[in-house]
Amino acid sequence: MMKKSVLIVAAGSGSRMNHETPKQFLRLGDQPLLMHTIRRFYDFDPTISIILVLPFAYVETWNILCARHRFPIAHQLVTGGSERFYSVKNGLGKATASGLIAIHDGVRPLVTEALIKRCYDNAARHGSAIPVLKPDESLREINGNLSKPVDREKFRLVQTPQTFDAKLIKAAYHRDFQPEFTDDAAVYEAAGYAVHLVEGDAANIKITTPVDLIIAESLMSGSKT
Amino acid sequence: MMKKSVLIVAAGSGSRMNHETPKQFLRLGDQPLLMHTIRRFYDFDPTISIILVLPFAYVETWNILCARHRFPIAHQLVTGGSERFYSVKNGLGKATASGLIAIHDGVRPLVTEALIKRCYDNAARHGSAIPVLKPDESLREINGNLSKPVDREKFRLVQTPQTFDAKLIKAAYHRDFQPEFTDDAAVYEAAGYAVHLVEGDAANIKITTPVDLIIAESLMSGSKT
Numbered sequence: 001m002m003k004k005s006v007l008i009v010a011a012g013s014g015s016r017m018n019h020e021t022p023k024q025f026l027r028l029g030d031q032p033l034l035m036h037t038i039r040r041f042y043d044f045d046p047t048i049s050i051i052l053v054l055p056f057a058y059v060e061t062w063n064i065l066c067a068r069h070r071f072p073i074a075h076q077l078v079t080g081g082s083e084r085f086y087s088v089k090n091g092l093g094k095a096t097a098s099g100l101i102a103i104h105d106g107v108r109p110l111v112t113e114a115l116i117k118r119c120y121d122n123a124a125r126h127g128s129a130i131p132v133l134k135p136d137e138s139l140r141e142i143n144g145n146l147s148k149p150v151d152r153e154k155f156r157l158v159q160t161p162q163t164f165d166a167k168l169i170k171a172a173y174h175r176d177f178q179p180e181f182t183d184d185a186a187v188y189e190a191a192g193y194a195v196h197l198v199e200g201d202a203a204n205i206k207i208t209t210p211v212d213l214i215i216a217e218s219l220m221s222g223s224k225t
Numbered sequence: 226m227m228k229k230s231v232l233i234v235a236a237g238s239g240s241r242m243n244h245e246t247p248k249q250f251l252r253l254g255d256q257p258l259l260m261h262t263i264r265r266f267y268d269f270d271p272t273i274s275i276i277l278v279l280p281f282a283y284v285e286t287w288n289i290l291c292a293r294h295r296f297p298i299a300h301q302l303v304t305g306g307s308e309r310f311y312s313v314k315n316g317l318g319k320a321t322a323s324g325l326i327a328i329h330d331g332v333r334p335l336v337t338e339a340l341i342k343r344c345y346d347n348a349a350r351h352g353s354a355i356p357v358l359k360p361d362e363s364l365r366e367i368n369g370n371l372s373k374p375v376d377r378e379k380f381r382l383v384q385t386p387q388t389f390d391a392k393l394i395k396a397a398y399h400r401d402f403q404p405e406f407t408d409d410a411a412v413y414e415a416a417g418y419a420v421h422l423v424e425g426d427a428a429n430i431k432i433t434t435p436v437d438l439i440i441a442e443s444l445m446s447g448s449k450t
Contacts, residue, residue, distance in 0.1 A: 130365075132365065135360075135382060136431055136433055137382040137383050137384060137431065138382070138383035138407050138408045138410075138411075139380055139381070139382060139383065140355075140357060140380065140381045140383055140410075140422075141379055141380055142379050142380065142381060143379070146419075147381070147420070147422060148414075149405065149407065149408070149410065149411045149414070150380075151405070151407075152407070154366055154367050154368070155364055155365065155366055155367065155375075155380075156364070156365045156367060156372065157360060157362040157363070157364060158362050158363035158364065158365055159362060180374065180376070182363050182374065182377070183363045183374070185363075185365075185374065186363075186374045189373075189374070194371075195372070197365075197372060202434055202436050202437070203436045206361055206362065208361055209427055211427050211428050211444065212427075214443055214444060215440045215443060215444065217443065218439055218440060218442065218443025218444075219436065219439060219440065219443075
């Protein structure tokens with residue numbers, strides 16, 4: 001079996017939550033949201049290497065939270081950069097170049113074991129695995145003050161964990177930041193590699209607004225019953 | 226004040242729910258989902274004209290449900306067609322040509338009063354109002370086996386109620402069905418009118434999967450507290 005690592009990116013400052021606390025530290029059920037995210041990967045494979053990227057200003061907060069909650073899962077801390085690109089790059093700098101590495105949003109605490117498995121399995125076979133979903137809604141393209149309908153069947157919404165051959169994604173991140181690098185798949189492709197899409201999971205939501213936190217609470221309690 | 230109507234489109238057969246019952250009849254809290262949807266418009270304006278489009282095969286079911294729940298809100302029933310286009314066209318055939326008409330998905334029971342008001346107000350001023358949201362996630366465009374990242378800032382996800390000058394949308398629907406008519410905005414534009422976009426609402430979700438139903442339950446109880 002190939003060695004597995006996960007890079008959990010939680011370097012955001014959470015300004016959209018109308019909240020002082022960055023969203024990865026908000027409480028979901030009995031503990032900070034980020035602890036759920038980490039636990040999902042640990043439960044999938046307790047031998048996994050976990051690297052957590054945090055904003056420098058919140059390392060102390062995190063250490064206090066871990067002590068208070070007696071958080072038992074070992075992980076390596078790395079501090080983030082000014083853009084998501086630099087945060088991932090810092091994290092990959094600490095990752096081993098062998099096996100597979102998943103790169104996951106810290107604010108997606110509902111990722112399922114089935115999706116994690118699908119991503120690692122496909123990355124082992126194809127070099128990469130990017131979970132995507134068809135949009136449920138019509139889609140329009142904006143151009144200044146104008147807009148036009150586009151065929152939503154031709155588009156996919158991209159989730160995480162985006163999972164890669166560790167050697168290839170580390171190599172891909174040896175480049176300068178470009179504004180179009182909004183996710184790891186785009187960086188991987190810029191290095192000349194082809195991405196392999198896999199089916200995502202509607203429950204694997206990204207917590208970006210207070211509404212999302214209410215949704216996550218209910219999905220968490222629903223999944224326990 | 227301009228006369229207001231709403232056309233609630235609930236003509237789907239709900240095959241994605243793994244359920245015998247079409248999703249608009251599934252229970253949300255204490256009553257069928259569709260009753261919540263209708264009530265949201267009635268609560269916004271008790272003088273509103275409500276036209277409900279149902280599958281022909283479910284008219285009897287709906288009448289039984291209304292009797293059982295003593296559903297008190299007056300509405301006109303119309304039966305649906307083979308495509309959403311024909312269902313809306315049937316409904317518009319019963320609508321008056323004066324004032325404003327909102328066209329709303331029956332399976333969006335969480336539409337808020339604020340969003341309904343925004344749509345009617347903007348349609349009064351601009352002839353149409355289409356609620357849209359920026360995607361939270363990266364977006365890729367698919368082309369056969371290939372895909373490429375696109376700039377999500379240039380795209381919007383489209384919700385309902387799509388709201389129009391009644392005379393113009395009725396005129397726009399005097400045309401033949403085209404496969405690219407996935408929503409009412411597209412039909413309106415095909416008639417040569419320009420659509421006006423307004424800010425949508427993240428809580429105004431479309432119930433298409435069992436996960437969505439869990440989410441809706443929690444958002445409903447959250448909004449009551």
